Amino acid sequence: MATEMKQPPPYAIASVDHALRLATILQLEGSLSVADAAARLGVARSTAHRLLAMLVYRDFAVQDDTKVYRAGPVLELGSHSHSTVSLLRRAALPQLRELVDRLGESVNLTVRTGDTARFIACVECQQALRVGSREGMVFPAHQTTAGLLLLAELTDEELDSVYAGAGRGEVPAMDELRRELAKVRRNGFALNQGRSERGVVAVGVPVRSPDGAALAGVSVSMPSVRYDRRRLRAIVADLSSAVRALEADLHEQLRVQRQESAHRQ
Missing domain, CATH: 3.30.450.40 (GAF domain)
Known part of the structure; x- marks a missing residue:
């Protein structure tokens, strides 16, 4: 019944990994500021802002009036609120x-x-x-x-x-x-x-x-x-x-x- 633990690919692309992690956080937790995103990823705020902007562009995220990012239409909601x-x-x-x-x-x-x-x-x-x-x-x-x-x-x-x-x-x-x-x-x-x-x-x-x-x-x-x-x-x-x-x-x-x-x- 056991399977191999997931291993990172040999040529991992950090920016892709960061974007996917942000999408997961948005899907699970619902909202994220640029500062929060930077802290969670351990990157500069400018880097976090660029990543979030790309998620917005591809409809994985939306930005509300308070500049907070939330899950976009591409991300399906799970059973947990x-x-x-x-x-x-x-x-x-x-x-x-x-x-x-x-x-x-x-x-x-x-x-x-x-x-x-x-x-x-x-x-x-x-x-x-x-x-x-x-x-x-x-x-x-x-x-x-x-x-x-x-x-x-x-x-x-x-x-x-x-x-x-x-x-x-x-x-x-x-x-x-x-x-x-x-x-x-x-x-x-x-x-x-x-x-x-x-x-x-x-x-x-x-x-x-x-x-x-x-x-x-x-x-x-x-x-x-x-x-x-x-x-x-x-x-x-x-x-x-x-x-x-x-x-x-x-x-x-x-x-x-x-x-x-x-x-x-």
């Missing part, structure tokens, strides 16, 4: 950075759309041998740690529905997947040993909304040579502590958002 993804990322980043400091490994925030999982935030550790950033990348949900966490929330009927469109991509062995998802539900966390990439181990826990629904997964990824299964419970405890703080911040932001929406009406 812009506001929720943006709030998730904002609430998660401080906790992801703290987790990197605590665990010394790279950490990720991932959401699921149908049978795919998209990494919406990543913070890399500083070790020479590390799992690199996957921000903006999309994988089959059943091959990722957070994807397993979120699929485990589904009923059997919902899971069958997710994989009913067999023509869209690889369909997992469903009996095996159900057994693995049952294990994830029992444990309350997911352990991924080489499922999406050989030599990589990841551990994750779900992020929940105020009503208890799983919105995303937070995971830590490390080279398998540094994984010690005796530390698994401690890793899960650190992840769970960070997620509780993330959820408290997210729930407060959602409460404020609902109040503001009610006032506008």
Whole structure:
């Protein structure tokens, strides 16, 4: 069931990569200023402005009256609202950075759309041998740690529905997947040993909304040579502590958002 991790092409074009990353951010989060774009890419504001202008020209972005860029007509909307993804990322980043400091490994925030999982935030550790950033990348949900966490929330009927469109991509062995998802539900966390990439181990826990629904997964990824299964419970405890703080911040932001929406009406 495992596939090779996506590798950058040998002759990567930085400007194309930057433009595609900006398009992904716009699709997921809904809005972006030039300053934000420059900071996210680590480039000069003039470079970010040129990239955004080209996205506008090709209808991947539009610019509103406040000079903020938003997703254009070419970008299709996923099942997650812009506001929720943006709030998730904002609430998660401080906790992801703290987790990197605590665990010394790279950490990720991932959401699921149908049978795919998209990494919406990543913070890399500083070790020479590390799992690199996957921000903006999309994988089959059943091959990722957070994807397993979120699929485990589904009923059997919902899971069958997710994989009913067999023509869209690889369909997992469903009996095996159900057994693995049952294990994830029992444990309350997911352990991924080489499922999406050989030599990589990841551990994750779900992020929940105020009503208890799983919105995303937070995971830590490390080279398998540094994984010690005796530390698994401690890793899960650190992840769970960070997620509780993330959820408290997210729930407060959602409460404020609902109040503001009610006032506008």
